[in-house]
Amino acid sequence: MKVLWFAVTPSLYSENNTTHNGGGWIASLEKLIRRSSNIQLGVAFEHSDDYFKVEREDVVYYPINVWKSKALKLKRKLIYSTEEDLVVPACLKVISDFQPDVIHVFGSEWCYGLVAKYTNVPVVIHMQGSIPPYYNARFPAGYNESDLIRFNGFNIAKTLSQLLDNRNFRLRAEREERILRTCSNYMGRTAWDKNLIHLYNPSANYYYCGEALRDEFFFTDRIWRNSNNKKQFVLTTTISTPLYKGVDTILKTAKLLKDNITDDFEWRVFGVKDIAFHEWKTKIKAASCNVRLLGTLSAEELRDELLDSQIFIHPSYIDNSPNSVCEAQLLGIPVISTFVGGVPSLIEHMVTGVLVPANDPFSLAYQINHLVNNRQLAVKLGEEGRKVALGRHAPETVVRDLLNIYETLTNETGY
Template identity: 30%
Template sequence: MKVLWLSNVLFPEVCKVLGVKVPVVGGWMYSGAKALLKESSELQLGIISFYDGHDLKIIDKKPVTYYLVPKKNIASYVGGVEECFVEIKKEFKPNITHIHGSEYPHSRAYINSCGIENVVLSIQGLVSIYAKYYFGGIKFIAPTLRDLLRSDSIKQQQKNMEQRGKMEIELLQNVKYFIGRTSWDKNHIWNNNPAANYFFCNETLREVFYTKEWRFSKCQPHSVFLSQAHYPIKGLHQVIKALSIVLNHFPKTIVYVAGNNFVSVPKYKRNGFASYINNLMDEYNVRKQFIFLGVLNEEQMVEQYLRANVFVCPSVIENSPNSVGEAQLLGTPCVASYVGGTMDMIIHKQTGLLYRFEEFSMLAEHMCNLFSDRQLCEEISRNGQDIAKKRHDPKKNAQNLLKIYQTISNQ
């Protein structure tokens, strides 16, 4: 069987050939491809991704053929990609085309140019829904001079996501086959395309997360880890409010944040959200409790999960956040907002703790309960790890995906 993937990230093999850094995002897709090829010796895999070049480039790394389409900005719909897609399809002759994600215009561009026959779309996030929550419940975020000069305020970012969302809805309404993994994404497929064929398949995560295990005795007491925080959807502002309560009970609490310190850059470089967070940190007197770690590779991410007393996913909306899966797979006790598909990943008080996004005092209480109760930490750690090992089983997920491909191919 010949399967053609459409991906928005460059795989490590390609990065080595191009001499560019391996992206810190999308590593789960590479792990999924490896598991798939391990499970089927007859599978031929073609992978389309995008690079900063001028011509269609083909890199043969049997049993994978990489097709690199020139496109500098994956968030924009530009001419040229459709012609490349037609050429790739004609050359590779896939039995199945698997589009990973609906968030970017190139997904719609593929079906516009190549049709929907034997095309399956797997849902990652849904920007048509995320755009509604872009401000994370914040009533107003004032644009800075930087925002105005770049036409890149938080409001403009929301509008850009809304535009991508319109293209996404057109895609959802036209594709016949979908792969999802939560009741939330299944609902939105049904809402947009009631006649669609929906297949359930979990994701395989990055390999290193299967090799380590969290231990209470080795974690840093009263420490919290956040895997993202740079825009309102990720809920940093709610953690700031919650932390002000936690400090009354555990005054030495520290929050480690993956990603660059967008808060402490010079004022002329700050966007509206960074300025808002700066003011909020001062209002709640918690600035010293936050440590930004910079961009982390997967090994460094593992190190932070293992060091944390608690991992928090405070987003206003998510489908099935890989960060929760990674934390559970390692055994790090999780607290997450009850939004989107997160409810399918965490059973409250068994495999993690859930709270309503707006109720930051509940987030604070959950953090304090885990800080003060080793038995609760270890119980949630053990249960979360058990369920995550089943959910993210590479062999099982690869077998399931192959069955989906075969089912679609036979119809």
């Protein structure tokens, strides 16, 4: 069977990928699929290389490069439809060359899902996040667009760039709604993404498929033991730059901990370095409340940092199934997360982790203190979370489910 992926990363085409704290789960999935003798895999993705296709280790890679000048890159930002006008025809050219039996699109947020309108080959979209709900939650409580303008001051270029980004975020949401209404097949892994798909497209086919996580987290004998004997306790968070990821909640919660409970803690935040806007808006400096920004790490470095902590915190205002939570669970670390999006499909409250309301630093501070002072509960939550995560992300189960979906799609469409 010939399967063509349209991916948001180069997967294993570029193996030295250190973005998003060490690379992504698409590369992990490719490693597994390569072992399946009955799949001939093609992987297409945006990339700066000028090759049309590259064959490597029985995989055909298609680096899509339509942004070959600064003028086109600027046009992409100024005129959002340019992306659709250039990328989709390039995708159709790849389809024509590879002649797949199934097309697997990673993420409904990107324009790749639009190819379903132009081909008779069955297309299945693998849900990641979803821009319409993310756009709805784009500003934390008390934040708005005028805050960005005031913070930038006389930096007109930065303000214009952010205004364009916000407009394009809205247009991405509108485009994704078109995709969700027109594509017939989806795979996902949470009650939230299933409900979202059937909200926009009640007749769509939905298939469950778990995610393959990074080997450094799944195949490791290094498991959390709550062995940090320091007086100071350590919290960890892996986060990205959008405002809705909850940096403001980290600052507010850390201040509550310091002002009311103890100064003997450190909150290590990975994935971001510049939170000056949040500091300005909340009037809380990271350094003043023991929050350390440690940037992006390799998978091995991040794993070791997590194992040195007492609790993993996920403070986002919206998410589907954050891999950072799943990876922490695989290591057996107790997790506290906001009750948002698909997270309740990953965490059962007080069984495999702790759930708190979004935008509630008071509840979050309380639960942190409760776990720090209740080692037995913390260990139990970590152990139960690990058991569930090991089953949920078992490579053999992920591959079996994925291959069954491919077979179902080809049988139903006659391919």
